[in-house]
Amino acid sequence: MSEQFKPNIVAFLCNWCTYAGADLAGTSRIQYPANVKIIRVMCSGRVNPLYVVNALQQGADGVLISGCHPGDCHYMEGNYYARRRLKLLKELLEFTGVDPRRFNMSWVSASEGHKWKEVVEKAVEDAIAAGPFDQFRRRQIGW
Amino acid sequence: MDLDKLRKTAAEVVSRDDVKYLIGWRRGTFGYRVAPHFIEDAAGVDELIFSPLCIANLANYLTLTEKLPVPRGQEADTRKVALLVKGCDSRAVAQLIVEKGIKREDVVVIGMPCPGMIDWKLLAERYPETDVAAEIGWKGEDFLLIRGEEEITIPRAEVLAEKCRLCRHPNPVLSDITIGEAVEPWAVAEDSGVAEIEAKEAAERWDYWEEQFSKCIRCYSCRNACPLCYCEDCILDRLDPIWVNRAVNFSENTAFHLARAFHLAGRCVECGECERVCPVGIPLGKLNRKLARTVREEYGFEPGLDPEAEPFQASFKPDDPEEFIL
Amino acid sequence: MSAMLLNKEKWSEFIGKLSGKNLWAPAVQGEVKKYAPVAEGETVELDEGNTTVPPKALLFPQTETLYRFSTGKEELEFPGLDEEMVLLGVRPCDARAMALVENLFRWDFDDPYYLKRRELTTLIGLACNEPELNCFCPSVGGSPDSTEGLDILMTDLGESYLLETVTEKGKAIVEEMKDLLEEAPADALEQKEQLAKGAREKIRRGIDPEGIPEALPQLWEDPLWQRISAPCLGCGICTYLCPTCYCFDIQDEIEGSAGRRCRMWDSCMFAEYTKHTSGHNPRPTRRERTRNRINHKYSYFVDKFGVIACVGCGRCSTLCPVNIDLIDILRQVKAAQ
Ligand code: SF4
Numbered sequence: 001m002s003e004q005f006k007p008n009i010v011a012f013l014c015n016w017c018t019y020a021g022a023d024l025a026g027t028s029r030i031q032y033p034a035n036v037k038i039i040r041v042m043c044s045g046r047v048n049p050l051y052v053v054n055a056l057q058q059g060a061d062g063v064l065i066s067g068c069h070p071g072d073c074h075y076m077e078g079n080y081y082a083r084r085r086l087k088l089l090k091e092l093l094e095f096t097g098v099d100p101r102r103f104n105m106s107w108v109s110a111s112e113g114h115k116w117k118e119v120v121e122k123a124v125e126d127a128i129a130a131g132p133f134d135q136f137r138r139r140q141i142g143w
Numbered sequence: 144m145d146l147d148k149l150r151k152t153a154a155e156v157v158s159r160d161d162v163k164y165l166i167g168w169r170r171g172t173f174g175y176r177v178a179p180h181f182i183e184d185a186a187g188v189d190e191l192i193f194s195p196l197c198i199a200n201l202a203n204y205l206t207l208t209e210k211l212p213v214p215r216g217q218e219a220d221t222r223k224v225a226l227l228v229k230g231c232d233s234r235a236v237a238q239l240i241v242e243k244g245i246k247r248e249d250v251v252v253i254g255m256p257c258p259g260m261i262d263w264k265l266l267a268e269r270y271p272e273t274d275v276a277a278e279i280g281w282k283g284e285d286f287l288l289i290r291g292e293e294e295i296t297i298p299r300a301e302v303l304a305e306k307c308r309l310c311r312h313p314n315p316v317l318s319d320i321t322i323g324e325a326v327e328p329w330a331v332a333e334d335s336g337v338a339e340i341e342a343k344e345a346a347e348r349w350d351y352w353e354e355q356f357s358k359c360i361r362c363y364s365c366r367n368a369c370p371l372c373y374c375e376d377c378i379l380d381r382l383d384p385i386w387v388n389r390a391v392n393f394s395e396n397t398a399f400h401l402a403r404a405f406h407l408a409g410r411c412v413e414c415g416e417c418e419r420v421c422p423v424g425i426p427l428g429k430l431n432r433k434l435a436r437t438v439r440e441e442y443g444f445e446p447g448l449d450p451e452a453e454p455f456q457a458s459f460k461p462d463d464p465e466e467f468i469l
Numbered sequence: 470m471s472a473m474l475l476n477k478e479k480w481s482e483f484i485g486k487l488s489g490k491n492l493w494a495p496a497v498q499g500e501v502k503k504y505a506p507v508a509e510g511e512t513v514e515l516d517e518g519n520t521t522v523p524p525k526a527l528l529f530p531q532t533e534t535l536y537r538f539s540t541g542k543e544e545l546e547f548p549g550l551d552e553e554m555v556l557l558g559v560r561p562c563d564a565r566a567m568a569l570v571e572n573l574f575r576w577d578f579d580d581p582y583y584l585k586r587r588e589l590t591t592l593i594g595l596a597c598n599e600p601e602l603n604c605f606c607p608s609v610g611g612s613p614d615s616t617e618g619l620d621i622l623m624t625d626l627g628e629s630y631l632l633e634t635v636t637e638k639g640k641a642i643v644e645e646m647k648d649l650l651e652e653a654p655a656d657a658l659e660q661k662e663q664l665a666k667g668a669r670e671k672i673r674r675g676i677d678p679e680g681i682p683e684a685l686p687q688l689w690e691d692p693l694w695q696r697i698s699a700p701c702l703g704c705g706i707c708t709y710l711c712p713t714c715y716c717f718d719i720q721d722e723i724e725g726s727a728g729r730r731c732r733m734w735d736s737c738m739f740a741e742y743t744k745h746t747s748g749h750n751p752r753p754t755r756r757e758r759t760r761n762r763i764n765h766k767y768s769y770f771v772d773k774f775g776v777i778a779c780v781g782c783g784r785c786s787t788l789c790p791v792n793i794d795l796i797d798i799l800r801q802v803k804a805a806q
């Protein structure tokens with residue numbers, strides 16, 4: 001199954017670092033899997049954990065959040081808050097039985113096109129290993 | 144517990160000019176129920192009690208009570224609210240101060256060192272409720288149920304509420320007046336409820352919570368009973384954007400429960416109200432306690448101990464754990 | 470009204486025959502008891518006590534799709550609503566509640582969803598031999614063996630169940646089960662009367678509602694509402710789980726180019742229930758909301774339909790987390806009169 005299964009990964013990238021890093025990967029013609037759907041946010045600290053929950057509800061098999069390395073945040077400290085919050089979210093998802101491989105977070109700077117490729121490859125690999133995530137789908141169930 | 148001293152103190156406090164009312168507990172109308180009791184004048188203190196059934200956290204009313212706009216030409220009532228708090232309740236007060244949900248000077252806190260509360264459902268399994276409100280007290284380590292002539296000793300371990308079994312702060316962390324002597328905190332065993340779930344495989348955990356969340360009727364009693372769920376514009380009620388659909392089904396219920404647990408991470412003081420009020424018995428406390436433990440063990444922080452602390456999710460340390468980040 | 474006897478030895482056969490008919494019966498799920506479908510081959514054990522979630526949830530689902538729509542398609546898609554359903558073990562109070570609620574769903578407009586479901590449903594009730602602590606059905610015109618709203622009333626006689634047929638629908642079921650049943654002897658009927666009498670005597674709480682509907686409008690501004698509602702959490706427990714509460718909200722859910730219009734339970738105890746778009750709320754506090762809940766049940770409904778919209782099931786009193794106790798409220802209303 002893992003051969004055909006093409007996971008859907010929603011990635012929330014900060015405008016200043018990872019989004020630029022992903023852009024660099026593109027302009028440098030670095031090949032990486034096409035499974036990620038990128039949503040640009042101004043800062044990883046702007047990622048409301050409910051974005052992650054909603055993405056999983058609406059058909060994502062995995063979620064990736066990426067921002068600037070600690071110390072490099074355009075807003076000085078946004079990514080520090082993100083780190084705290086998303087760690088809690090990760091624990092919560094795991095505790096409720098969501099496969100931990102569906103949730104990844106990374107620091108990728110504007111110059112790390114290669115790291116971006118590796119992060120995406122890891123996220124895709126993880127999501128493939130975890131398999132399709134149907135159980136949580138938002139369904140307009142029942143009459 | 145010195146009930147006379149409590150009533151006398153309460154009478155003094157409600158008689159103060161700068162106190163609007165005092166919130167305590169009174170005997171309920173039947174069985175093992177106890178009701179929050181709002182006292183406006185000294186006469187009301189006669190019904191005031193403190194017993195092992197006084198489990199409700201009254202700090203909730205500090206934010207739940209509606210603050211209506213003051214009609215033009217009238218002065219706002221700025222008098223204080225006095226309330227009785229156990230250890231866990233006092234932590235809710237402290238956390239509310241941290242979050243600027245209330246101001247310290249707006250409350251008069253009467254601290255009740257707490258020997259532990261009864262989970263009345265456990266008690267009712269052994270001694271069914273009757274139409275007469277039961278009288279219950281502490282007797283050494285144990286509890287004493289008085290029914291007419293009959294006095295029944297109930298071993299502590301049989302009916303102690305789960306949250307109390309796990310309680311690390313039975314003495315109020317802040318108070319203006321304390322009634323009675325501080326209690327000796329008891330040894331707290333590992334949180335078996337959380338550990339049992341952690342020991343399961345991911346798929347089993349999912350099944351466990353699926354069964355639980357599917358029962359939810361979204362009455363939002365858990366939210367409303369929580370002293371720290373007090374947003375004026377809760378995401379659950381918002382229509383634009385809709386964060387969680389109003390439809391009651393497993394997917395939306397799960398989203399709701401993830402949101403609720405997350406919003407309380409680093410804030411929950413483990414007073415157990417959410418789980419206590421749930422009409423369908425969803426073990427919400429396990430979600431909260433799991434995250435509280437992470438915050439305690441990995442960040443060395445416990446909410447509601449220090450009214451001067453910084454809110455956990457709105458602060459950070461440069462060396463916070465990040466082993467999970469690629 | 471014919472009376473038949475079902476020996477408990479034939480119980481599983483009886484259930485077996487019913488389970489082909491989309492059968493639902495009370496089942497314990499962790500801490501709650503609620504109606505669950507009975508699959509073929511499964512058995513049902515009826516015990517004392519009522520469900521936490523009333524059977525209204527089956528006729529008036531908490532979330533119900535009224536129709537679906539999608540862009541580019543002019544027709545709306547409506548639910549089929551053609552499946553018959555049998556509810557087994559319905560308590561007399563809950564069955565009465567369905568009869569009362571029908572008043573509303575037939576009032577100025579025939580609600581096709583509710584009425585269709587009601588028509589497709591057969592209610593097989595179970596008389597209460599052991600009423601619960603807060604049961605007070607006799608105070609409000611019911612009784613532990615009331616047949617109002619039911620198609621068949623069963624009474625547990627120990628070795629057997631007595632089945633009393635109330636309606637044509639009930640008759641049809643009894644007819645189908647003929648082989649399992651025997652004509653009830655006179656002493657079975659006698660035993661049933663004794664049990665019913667015993668059950669009424671076991672009811673511990675209650676109030677004479679005489680005068681309450683008239684008193685309520687007089688007490689509109691009485692301080693008792695402030696006192697009663699001060700501890701209220703403003704949650705949905707006492708209304709969502711009340712068998713006679715029927716308030717709903719209608720919302721659209723849209724996903725991509727398709728969506729549905731659905732209705733969901735709502736509660737007058739919620740702040741948003743009366744909140745205007747402007748932000749103004751004519752029932753600004755829990756005082757007005759609590760007053761509305763009691764007035765609706767014990768005054769407005771009486772004015773409109775001539776009957777109290779409470780069947781005395783006691784759920785609100787039992788389940789309120791802060792001991793806001795309907796029976797006690799009614800006592801206070803009488804005292805304030
Ligand atoms: S958690 Fe602690 S302070 Fe709170 S009621 Fe239990 S023993 Fe008392």
Ligand code: SF4
Pocket residue numbers: 358359360361362363364365366417420421422423424425427
């Ligand atoms: S109190 Fe229980 S049933 Fe009500 S919303 Fe909370 S979890 Fe759901």
Ligand code: SF4
Pocket residue numbers: 364700701702703704705706707708738788789790791792793
């Ligand atoms: S009366 Fe009780 S059950 Fe009803 S809304 Fe208030 S707290 Fe909830």
Ligand code: SF4
Pocket residue numbers: 708713714715716735736737738761762763765766
């Ligand atoms: S108005 Fe309130 S009491 Fe009346 S049916 Fe609606 S929810 Fe129930």
Ligand code: SF4
Pocket residue numbers: 707710711712713714766778779780781782783784785786795
């Ligand atoms: S108002 Fe209370 S007692 Fe009356 S029918 Fe509703 S839940 Fe039952």
